[in-house]
Amino acid sequence: MTDPKIRFEKVTKRYGALVVLDQLQFEVAEGEVVTIIGPSGSGKTTVLRVLMTLEPIQDGIIWVGGEPLNKMWSGDRLVPASEAHIRSVRSRIGMVFQNFNLFPHMTALENCIEAPVQSLKLPKSEAVERAVELLEMVGLDDKRSHYPSQLSGGQQQRVAIARALAMRPKIILFDEPTSALDPEMVGEVLTVIRELASAHSYTILLVTHQMGFAREISNRVCFFDQGRIVEQGEPGRLFESPRNERLKLFLSKILQA
């Protein structure tokens, strides 16, 4: 493999005096499924949010598919990125949120065609065709004219996944996709993510507290603490023989719960 799909180069994110990402070095290879775990406040969600450009970073460079995201080339120098540049790089990334964030005034189908029509300028018929396929894939083709308020949490999250995929991203970010769900709905969402991880070529970055699931689908698990990766490795090894004391403590707390 050549360039890594995602590379964080000494990325620092601060909220005032609070350092959330501390000169973070982090790489994800093409097609890799990486899970980020860690205690709350460790910066794990922030990794996804800065990658999606929902939050600015104060220092460092984020690379996506060999191109800088928060900077751009001007000759052979890197200068702060323009809005157009950010938009073009960002178009390779899709995100699924903890609280779904579906558009409540649009049906499941309309949610999935909005961005392809408004952003990719696809003809509506083509966007609909693709959205229907995706809704079928997540098992909700019969719910296409339902509004989010008429769907269960698990169904809403599956629509949200279809909506993200409709933009044909290469990279998908999952920010605690099952944390807001009732327990009986977690499985249906995980099934969809599992399918994406195994049968497609997406590069996936997942933040979750579902350790069993992380272990099952990830190529690599990264343990974050205080804005840095404290330990990372192949999931079997990391969960069975953690080396770092804080990771051991974290796992023992999680597994007790």
Place this chain on the structure above:
Amino acid sequence: MDWQWDFTFEVVLPRLWEAAGVTVYATVMSFLFALLGGLILMLLKTSRFRLVSFVAGEVIEFIRATPLLVQIFFLFFVLPQFGILLPPLTTGILAISIYNSALTAEVYRAGLQSVPRGQWEAAKALNIPTHRVYQRIIIPQSLPPIIPALGNYLVAIFKETPLLSFVAVGEIMHASKLIGSQYYRFTEAVTIAGIFFLVLSLISAVGIRAVERYVNKRILH
């Protein structure tokens, strides 16, 4: 009580009916300008340029902190000093519009802020262009809280129009005062004026409810 029906039907009703047209015209024009003015003030207040947003904020505060009647008098007597001679009705509509713009600006701002941040984030993650985000996602969702509030201001503006009688605009209140002083009979004219206001208020309330229901059905389901 001394109530004369023939006086009511022959004098009061025809003259107040005519004046009601002025009241409705002043209300509708003031409301439309207040809708537009509020939008402009809100955009200025949320401007990226600190100076612009500061000045807009102060202007809004100033307008809200002074009585409408004072503003009407001010425009009526001060504008001519600067060579701006407007008919009383136009001056009155201007004053009511400006006053209510400061209030509707706040309604718009609150409406936009009521849309959860997650909606912005989802739209950004989907790379939807900013103007489309406003047009397709944020504004439609901000309408359900905005419309009833704007409806209240429509009724409020309607009830503010009698203030224009102070600058001799021939609206309902002014007409009834004139009838009163001309015939030395106030009971019929003032009572009918009150009934006119009541009926028009009720009609607008029904209209606002209909718009509200329509928007909620389209947006909230």
